[in-house]
Amino acid sequence: MNSQATRRGPGVAYLCWTDIVGMVRCRGVPESRLEKVRSTGLGWAAAGLALTTFEQPASNPWGPMSEVRQVPVPGTETHIDIWDDAPPLTMILCRALDQSGEPWDCCPRQFLATAIDEFHSLTGLTIHAAMEHEFTLLDTGFDETVSFSLEQMRRVATFLEDLSEALDQAKLDVETIEPEAGRRQYEISCGPAPALTAADRAVVAREIIREVARRRGYCATFSPKPFPGKIGSGAHLHFSFVNRAGENVTFDRNGPAMLSRSAAGFAGGVIRHLKALAPFYASSPVSYLRLGPSNWSCGYTSFGVQNREAALRVCPPPVIAGQDRHRSFNLEFRPLDATANPYLALGSLIRAGIAGIRGDLPAPRTLECDPASLSEADRRSMGIEALPSSLDTALSSLASDSLASSWMSANLNSVFHSVLTKEADLARPLSPEDLCRRYVRIY
Structure with missing residues (x-):
């Protein structure tokens, strides 16, 4: 071209x-x-x-x-x-x-790198990860098409061709480019890579998507809730553990939920600290319009196998003759959205997993239904809690978890809370409609 x-x-x-x-x-x-x-x-x-x-900066050290x-x-x-x-x-x-x-000590990339090193020192393993990038196109000249349809793709075929070429030049190992459930919503999925590279890829992929959209006269938004009451966009994170021989060791056919011992403990740590992790994976006031019961984005601290209402779920490959199931076996973390810093999000997830492995926690109880369909008493008996419903409550959850708070340096902890508190304060007077409108062009 x-x-x-x-x-x-x-x-x-x-x-x-x-x-x-x-x-x-x-x-x-x-x-x-x-x-x-x-x-x-x-x-x-x-x-x-x-x-x-x-625009207004928050107080800082x-x-x-x-x-x-x-x-x-x-x-x-x-x-x-x-x-x-x-x-x-x-x-x-x-x-x-x-x-x-x-x-x-406040560099987000270093925060992740340190977590990766600590995980490797503890387990001898590395973490490979990949993100799915959901986004919505604005200014296309058309409103809605049928979800997941070929029509939805061909309406912006030139944009998608340009995007495929640009992503290929960037060597991001793109696996799929597909239509999604929302109006003018699409998804790009990258292949797995070592965790630090995976976070780098997330940053680059989003900026390339935005750039290609600009060149075609569109605006690509990664806002978790571009339109009130409509489908939201996430950044689902898939991850697995790899040993020195390059083998995926997340799978154990005899383990709980088919998880190896390290993966089970990691999952237990993530679920235990999931509420405290919320500011890391849902960092904007608008994030909490996406999270919630029965939204396919999860609203509870639940774990499952193939359960898309679970915050953390096992993604086992299908049983196909001759296929070694451990190769593509992975866990998917579903609450994450693109308002989060990918280095802080993945780094905090790893820290929670490390805590679970160190504590030899068992795998969380597997839930085989939408947690919203259970009574409050049943959820309580299973240890399932509602995720924070606002950035304010998310920050309170983090502050009340002394271990999670200790993962950041004192300066990073201070400025992290200061920035997100100011973000919440400035957004608080806005209605859901105004909140969506405010963030749709930013992200």
């Missing part, structure tokens, strides 16, 4: 990082200067981590005095060049270093 494209001079490379509210922030440099900043990065006010989606370095991570550069009439997109993901050159 770009064989005749002409360039006026050096392009712009964007050094990118993701903050507490899931926004990709950046500084740009001419590509001719890129080599000069690869090792030293660019300065960024530490207080930038306190930005909200409402740094004010105008402290600065960190956003340093490019080798191997994370993405270059998309598929249009004759638009410049390429070059973006490089960064990690934050403090003034001494050490990893900043």
